[in-house]
Every structure is written in C-alpha cells, then in structure tokens.
Amino acid sequence: MNNNSNKIFGTDARIIVLGIARMADAIGNSFLIVVLPLYIASGQVEGEFFGFSNSLITGIVLGLFGLVSSVCQPLTGRLSDKLGKRKLFVLLGLVLFMFANFLYSLAHTYTWLLIIRAAQGLAAALTITATLALVSEVSSEKNRGGNMGVFNAFRLIGFGIGPLGSGALVEGGPYNLPVLGTVTGFNAAFFLAAIAALISVILVAFFVKDPEDTKPNNEGMVIHFKSQVPGKLLDPIFTLGLATLFMSIGFALLAPIELEVNERLSQGAFMFSLEFSALIGCMAIIQPIVGKASDKFGRKIFIVFGLICLVPIILFEGFVTQPWHMITARALHGVSAAMVFAPALALAGDLAKKGQAGAQLSVLTVAFGLGVSIGAFLSGYMIRFGFSTPFIIGATLAAFGAILVVTQVPKKGIEVEVEV
Incomplete structure (x- = not known):
C-alpha cells in the first residue's frame, strides 16, 4: 500500500475516483436494464431467434450478461494477479463497455444483441475483479472496510440513478441534435451509456495508479473450498x-x-x-x-x-x-x-x-x-x-x-x- 497517496475527506483519492468511475459506468449499464426490453419489444429488432417469444429472448439477453460475467470473473481476476496490472484490466473493461454500449444503436438482430450482451459480461468480469482488488490493495486492515463501503456506495448510487431517467429518455424521443440530426430515444440512451463509460475511462486513466507494491504473481490459483485450518470444514x-x-x-x-x-x-x-x-x-x-x-x-x-x-x-x-x-x-x-x-x-x-x-x-x-x-x-x-x-x-x-x-x-x- 502506498501511504503517500492523496486523500479526499480522509479516503484515498484513488478509491473516490474508482467509485465515481464505477458510478458513471453503473448509470450507463442500469439504463440498459430498462431500455433493452423496450428496444426488443419495439419492433426495431428484426428476424427470429429459434422461434423464441419476445419475453424469452429478453430474458436470455438480460441474463446472458450475468452468466458470462460469472464464468469469466475468476479467470480475469487470476490473470490480473498474474500480470500484476489492475488498472490495465479496469481500463480494458471500461473501453469494451463503451464500444458495446454504442454498438446497441447499430444492432437490429437478436444474434447481434446476444453478442454485444456477452461482450458486456466479459467487460464486467475485467472491471469488477480488478477494481475490487485495486481497492483492497490500496487499503490496509485499518481502513479496508471503510474503503469498500465508500466504493460500493458510489456504485449503488449509479445503479439507482440510471433507471430513473432511462424510461423518460426513451419516451421523450426522437431528439433533434445539432451534429447527429434526428436521434431516437433508444439511440439517445445507448449513446449516453457509451458516454458514461467514456467518462469512467478518462477518470481511471488520468487519476488512478496501481499500488507500487503490486507485483506479478505466478503461483497457482488459490481458491479453496475446503478449509486449510484444523477444526474447520470450509475455507x-x-x-x-x-x-x-x-x-x-x-x-x-x-x-x-x-x-x-x-x-x-x-x-x-x-x-x-x-x-x-x-x-x-x-x-x-x-x-x-x-x-x-x-x-x-x-x-x-x-x-x-x-x-x-x-x-x-x-x-x-x-x-x-x-x-x-x-x-x-x-x-x-x-x-x-x-x-x-x-x-x-x-x-x-x-x-x-x-x-x-x-x-x-x-x-x-x-x-x-x-x-x-x-x-x-x-x-x-x-x-x-x-x-x-x-x-x-x-x-x-x-x-x-x-x-x-x-x-x-x-x-x-x-x-x-x-x-x-
């Protein structure tokens, strides 16, 4: 842990920046929880997907994110350990989020929606594990709880704010914008989600550094199910x-x-x-x-x-x-x-x-x-x-x-x- 880092209200500045970055990203992603079902039901997505109903396809599209993210998180977490590069993985995930959010505006088939949603799941796996590891590593046992609480609070605020405005944004469209011309409510939501991810990228790129003592770790993955301590059953x-x-x-x-x-x-x-x-x-x-x-x-x-x-x-x-x-x-x-x-x-x-x-x-x-x-x-x-x-x-x-x-x-x- 780098004890010389700047502090904001007594908290390591990197924690605040990571929290704000995750808040902006969470706002963009929580937009999609409301917008994607409406987008699929709007008729703008063409073709069929194995004869599935709209409700079933919507469930698959929304659920695929969590499935891909859950499968990939142990792997991306271990890879960031192995390379000793937390910030790199956070940035890769946020950049992938940015492009994926934008690509929804060009996706008009169910297959492309599933591909983009899977890419978002991978982006989440890259970002979540590396971010939490970074928060943990810039902390000590004396302040790790407070830092985790601050970071998660920002993320939850973003998750809560996003859905509040997304429905109104879709219903208020189309919009006549100076450079882009006429933009549908759906595309406006996708563009804002991409911009939110871009803001996160900029914040992390310029204001966050890996801890000086984070080094590459080539040991085998240490995830135990059974306890290594006598008298305990579970790790x-x-x-x-x-x-x-x-x-x-x-x-x-x-x-x-x-x-x-x-x-x-x-x-x-x-x-x-x-x-x-x-x-x-x-x-x-x-x-x-x-x-x-x-x-x-x-x-x-x-x-x-x-x-x-x-x-x-x-x-x-x-x-x-x-x-x-x-x-x-x-x-x-x-x-x-x-x-x-x-x-x-x-x-x-x-x-x-x-x-x-x-x-x-x-x-x-x-x-x-x-x-x-x-x-x-x-x-x-x-x-x-x-x-x-x-x-x-x-x-x-x-x-x-x-x-x-x-x-x-x-x-x-x-x-x-x-x-x-």
Whole structure:
C-alpha cells in the first residue's frame, strides 16, 4: 500500500475516483436494464431467434450478461494477479463497455444483441475483479472496510440513478441534435451509456495508479473450498462467498414479482419503484458507515448481525399488507444487507493471500451475481405456491448463512494461513 497517496475527506483519492468511475459506468449499464426490453419489444429488432417469444429472448439477453460475467470473473481476476496490472484490466473493461454500449444503436438482430450482451459480461468480469482488488490493495486492515463501503456506495448510487431517467429518455424521443440530426430515444440512451463509460475511462486513466507494491504473481490459483485450518470444514473466503450468495438471493426476490406485489398491496408502479429503491438507497447510505465501523470493531460481528437481521425482515416482506410496510421492510433490508456486503468484501481482502486478491475476491463478486440470478428465478417460480413462499426460503437461507459465518470464519485474517 502506498501511504503517500492523496486523500479526499480522509479516503484515498484513488478509491473516490474508482467509485465515481464505477458510478458513471453503473448509470450507463442500469439504463440498459430498462431500455433493452423496450428496444426488443419495439419492433426495431428484426428476424427470429429459434422461434423464441419476445419475453424469452429478453430474458436470455438480460441474463446472458450475468452468466458470462460469472464464468469469466475468476479467470480475469487470476490473470490480473498474474500480470500484476489492475488498472490495465479496469481500463480494458471500461473501453469494451463503451464500444458495446454504442454498438446497441447499430444492432437490429437478436444474434447481434446476444453478442454485444456477452461482450458486456466479459467487460464486467475485467472491471469488477480488478477494481475490487485495486481497492483492497490500496487499503490496509485499518481502513479496508471503510474503503469498500465508500466504493460500493458510489456504485449503488449509479445503479439507482440510471433507471430513473432511462424510461423518460426513451419516451421523450426522437431528439433533434445539432451534429447527429434526428436521434431516437433508444439511440439517445445507448449513446449516453457509451458516454458514461467514456467518462469512467478518462477518470481511471488520468487519476488512478496501481499500488507500487503490486507485483506479478505466478503461483497457482488459490481458491479453496475446503478449509486449510484444523477444526474447520470450509475455507473462510468460500464461506463468505456463500454468505454473499444467500444475502443477494434475498436482495433479488422482489423485482420478478412486481405484478403480484402491486396486486397484493393495491398499488401502482410508482409505489413499487419506491419499495425497490428503498433497499438500494439505504444500502448505499449505510455501507460506508458500516464499513468504517468494521475497521474499528471487526468484520465478523457485522456480517453475522446483518444476516441474523435479514431473517425476520425478509420474512416480514412475505406477509406485508400495506405499501408502507414494504417500504419500511425494504429500507431495513438495505441496512442489513450493507452490514453483510462491505465487511464481507473487506474481510475477504484481509484473508486474501498477497498477489491473489483478484482471484480470491472474485469468489464474492461471482456469488453476488449468481445470487441475484438465483433469487430472481426462485421468486418467479415459487410465487405459485403462495406470496410468502419465496420470502420464507430467502429468510431460511439468510439464517443458514449466519450459522456458516459463525462456525467457519475467523475474526481476523491473521488467524488463518492459507497454503497453495
């Protein structure tokens, strides 16, 4: 760690710049969550894709991003470890995002949409693992939690802002622009997503440097499932990955059942958007606070407490009868999820072997992505067995995660010596 780096409000300037860069990038990418389904349904995409319906193709296009990203993250993380070049991988991913976002404006077949979405998944894999490894490596055990919290807060803010304006942008088109002429609402969204990625590239290129002590690491990949410590069954980083998986499954239960939620609570789309955003907003606000507190009081206590709190909160979401019930529950859900995620990333950074942060932190980032996908599928399928069923399962998984962390994860990284 370079102790001579500049600080902004007591935080390493590189963390702030990386956070702002990821915020700009997240704004652009979250645009697409709203815009792509509308684009596919608009009739501007020609041809057929194996006779699939529009809804199925939309699901495949949206889901392909997470699938490709999850598969590639351990590989890109390990490659950045091997080369000792974090900034290079962040820039490669952001540049690929920029071109992919722009190319949507030229894509009018389902095949090209899938190719571009897969390229975005690869871009995410390049960016996510290298960025988190860089945040971890410019930190120490005294400030890693706070740094992870600040970084994730920026990312979540971007993720929350994007969808708010994307629908209005599409509906407000076409636009008459000075140089470009007439631009459809869809192309305007794709161009802005590309510009957001370009801003991220510029910020990282000019204001971020790799830590001086980050060197190439040619050792074998160190991702264990079984504990290397007598008396423990699971590797602590793998256990933190499982806890993150269970937390993110609960995180994703609401979105796929919007119609059922609105019907149960006798509400419209606006109230649902408030309920959905309550979690993200509270998580963004609380993560830096909890992360910094974990630097002082320890990571494990926050992770366990957050998972325990998720149990009654998620359970309550399955039995709400009023919109304000759901808004309150989702806000508390965001607070509890923040207590899990930022300290878990910080503890994984504490436990990661020097030069292996990219590969080992990918365990948690992959787990989060898979959890969101699994949670969406779980909720969409299990709702047929009763409104409360997905939430009962989510609460049970959170309780299981708490038990795993209590029994398998040490309080400090120095208690574990991981061997290759």
